[in-house]
Amino acid sequence: MANISSPIPEKTIERLSEYRRTLVKCHAQGITHIFSHVLAGMHGITAVQVRRDLMLIGFSSDTKKGYDVKVLIDFINGILYSEQPMNMAIIGMGHLGQAVTKYFNGKGLKLRITAAFDIDERKVGSTIDNIPCYHIDEFEERAAELDISIAIVSSPTSVASTLVLPIINAGIRGVLNFTSAPLNFPQGIIVENYDITTLLEKVAYFVKVAEENNN
Amino acid sequence: MANISSPIPEKTIERLSEYRRTLVKCHAQGITHIFSHVLAGMHGITAVQVRRDLMLIGFSSDTKKGYDVKVLIDFINGILYSEQPMNMAIIGMGHLGQAVTKYFNGKGLKLRITAAFDIDERKVGSTIDNIPCYHIDEFEERAAELDISIAIVSSPTSVASTLVLPIINAGIRGVLNFTSAPLNFPQGIIVENYDITTLLEKVAYFVKVAEENNN
């Protein structure tokens, strides 16, 4: 079990998620052991970085033949996931919502999307990608009833601010906000803002700077 | 014009993009001037942060009645955007590709999506959200011909690695990678990895930690 007193850096968590995926792929190919420098090479980073990340989560190997792939996968799972599966809901089952759902479908993760909410009458009451779709007005009661921990906001930006209160009231613990609206949640609710417009502008800016420096 | 010798931090660029959007909204409402602490409040940050960001891009106001909204918008535009509009292409016009396109359509930005690429025969040759869709095999020639600077990779993860070479050959300068595949591009090409699975796992992890600490 990870040490609660020493928080694991965000970047490390991101890399663990990536290592895990790579390891699962290796495991499927029958690879049983992997050296830190091999795993590092697959991600374009250094072996020390890998070892340090594993140190931070308290993982250690008693052999020098590389890490046992299966054991490491299970260990990372123990860090990233709770004992109990965690349920997520998508608010806004448009293109983005469906894309996110597809990314998770059938992955067999402890993390799963179990409900969708929308206002489109054609969607409400139906099932999209095996996920039942409810009307957004039902969010508070349904989310509580279905034990939803995380809300993925993929609605239009214009309505995002109206979702803040229902999300709080439903007892949601974490929010992934894809809209451009800066949502203000009280402390205690983890919010990750993931605004695609901002991201693209950032890439464009650095491309622009790189071009200017070449001239 | 921004000073090339002093690179602007990534976080500042992100905030500038956010300020800009807020300012545009204010401008539309007829607000002509805005104080640093008001702008800060709208984003849940401090006034010093706002002023420092503006300092970094060389903006200064000669008045104490707050910043001139219109002037500031134009100044930020000058930082974020090139003189010439920058063209972007979407590779993989599935749900995610269409969602991204919708986010940009009609925004009138200097940054615009002008082409899509896919393998689906129903999409190739047609127009989706006013964007012409070509076959991925044509990517190299089309991208060069259409003066594409940025590629948005929203294809399935499984085919992402096959796109690396065409992207390099087409002279693409920046890549926004939505897939889980760690794409290795040569130095000089700006890559932003934006893996949704990793992101959700990160949110879930911090929710899990918060819950554990509450017990």
Place this chain on the structure above:
DNA sequence: TTTTTTTGTATTATATATTTACAATCCCTC
């Protein structure tokens, strides 16, 4: 046994971000 390889970890370095502090200037009110 000796050499090589690999791991685990402390320390150092670097980069980035934010806050504090304060002088300078403008605006408003009296």
Place this chain on the structure above:
DNA sequence: GAGGGATTGTAAATATATAATACAAAAAAA
């Protein structure tokens, strides 16, 4: 138009986060 308050611009200090260096210890291989 003078004083007080508000606002801006910026230097400096602090804090935070991240990655690189260095090296001891242990296992594996020769």
